[in-house]
Amino acid sequence: MNLRDRLQKLTGQRGVEPYATVAPTQQSLAERLARLGRSPTRLSDEEVAAVLGGICLAEGLIVVERTVALSTLHGSRVLWEIMHAPLHRLDGGAVDPRELLFLDTETTGLAGGTGTLPFLLGLARIEKDSLRLRQFFLTGFKGEKALLNEALPWYREAAHLVSFNGKTFDLPLLVSRYRLARLPDPFASLGHLDLLYPTRTAFAHSWPDCRLQTAEQRLLDFHRRDDLPGHLVPQVWFDFVRAGHLTQVPAILEHNRLDLTSLVALAARLAKLFAQPEHPEADVLAIARAYRRRGEEDTAHAHLLGRHADLTIDGQLELARLFRRRGDWPAAVAIWQALAAQACPEAIECLAKHHEHMAKDPATALAYAHQLARLRPGPSTQKRIERLESRLARQSGPTRGNASLPLGSGKAHVKLP
The missing domain is CATH 3.30.420.10 (Ribonuclease H-like superfamily/Ribonuclease H)
Structure with missing residues (x-):
């Protein structure tokens, strides 16, 4: 018994139709290529x-x-x-x-x-x-x-x-x-x-x-x-x-x-x-940052200022940063104070730095440092507090500023131009 007969016997026992012998057919090359999805000739x-x-x-x-x-x-x-x-x-x-x-x-x-x-x-x-x-x-x-x-x-x-x-x-x-x-x-x-x-x-x-x-x-x-x-x-x-x-x-x-x-x-x-980023879906902050990276800070500043009312917190912080780089401290402080009133840690930190280093008002700087410590405690903030407390302790005469300054307060509220 050859292999084909044995296979037919086995498949027949399992209820499967035995293999049928199919006579080979003669196919032209064109028909065979057509079955393969190919054309028998190519265009020039x-x-x-x-x-x-x-x-x-x-x-x-x-x-x-x-x-x-x-x-x-x-x-x-x-x-x-x-x-x-x-x-x-x-x-x-x-x-x-x-x-x-x-x-x-x-x-x-x-x-x-x-x-x-x-x-x-x-x-x-x-x-x-x-x-x-x-x-x-x-x-x-x-x-x-x-x-x-x-x-x-x-x-x-x-x-x-x-x-x-x-x-x-x-x-x-x-x-x-x-x-x-x-x-x-x-x-x-x-x-x-x-x-x-x-x-x-x-x-x-x-x-x-x-x-x-x-x-x-x-x-x-x-x-x-x-x-x-x-x-x-x-x-x-x-x-x-x-x-x-x-x-x-x-x-x-x-x-x-x-x-x-x-x-x-x-x-x-x-x-x-x-x-002119007027498109409602355009990210004016990202566009401004692209200009800033190219060194075109005036254009970045103009874009952010033109859309100030629509800026996110990050956008306002970027605008304040550009005001600061231009030396316009009152405008930068005004933005930081508005954001500090919303308990924005970055703005409060900027105010603490400003009053310590620029305004030379360690008491106000200390008040903002304490506010920052409550919102975002960390070693750098603690070091700032210790440094300011030490400076105030060494000062003679009446203490300037107010150590219990409420969140977001300041000596002046400057309107943006």
Whole structure:
């Protein structure tokens, strides 16, 4: 008894239909490929270029160009706004909109590294009264070096790159591809304005996330329809390369075009918002701190003062800190006193320091130190109390100040300008 007979006998004993012998069928190569989801023939690069509306630049490389008038509405924003936007508010340097190069890639994965290939490089720049978009699309791996070389003239004519998450993803990936191709880094001399960072600064605490499409919806009132989801883009390209499936490839290019156009509108919108943070969801404190870190304290001060009535406790403390750095002690003290009345430990500590070191009033400083000890006891506060008590004990004549000063009181209440 052979193995097949034994298996049939065993399955028959368990109530399972015995194996049937199926006669082999003759299938053509086309039928077998169809079962695997593959096309028996691939379109030529020229045929793919015709479908995409582009031209072949080299084997494996197609370029597609589009021109969009700056008068075009993108959501509720006109692209022309980029020409008058205070872009220096975003990075602190003078920026000419005509020297910007907007950049976005579509890749074979999100992990980065040498195994990730940018198969679509989208670039856009302003020419006269239009936005000119150029997309370099790979039909296979052979076209990569041509892509890297063909993009070089656009890099050389730009002064600043504009991207969304390009500093941590697109640019390192492109630099690694240039290095693998033994070509110099073409981005080393370019400035880089990554719009993800100002978006996070202004909205990280009020939005569920800071993805590009979230910014599109909330800042540009732009909502994509029938857009190819980003996580599906790599698979669509692999299906095209391996099996010749071209149906969804135009959707990849459209997705990339929308990304580039959104970069233009978003750069203008964010620049105006950083110049005047009137958006109800904008975190004016975070924006002010970004200016302070860049050394632009006057702008930080103006932003906080303009929204003083809406500031949180942290925002008021930051404003008081800026008043203090400007030497406007009465304004800083006024804020600290108002916060001390709300039992804010940080404000009480500031008042204790101020009266000890600036006002030279150890008795009032001691009163605030005792209040701080009740709210937030600690070794530094205890040392302050001991130091002040020792100083008062050494003083001759009547004691200045009032050691039983009630919380939040002071010698003067100064109104903010």
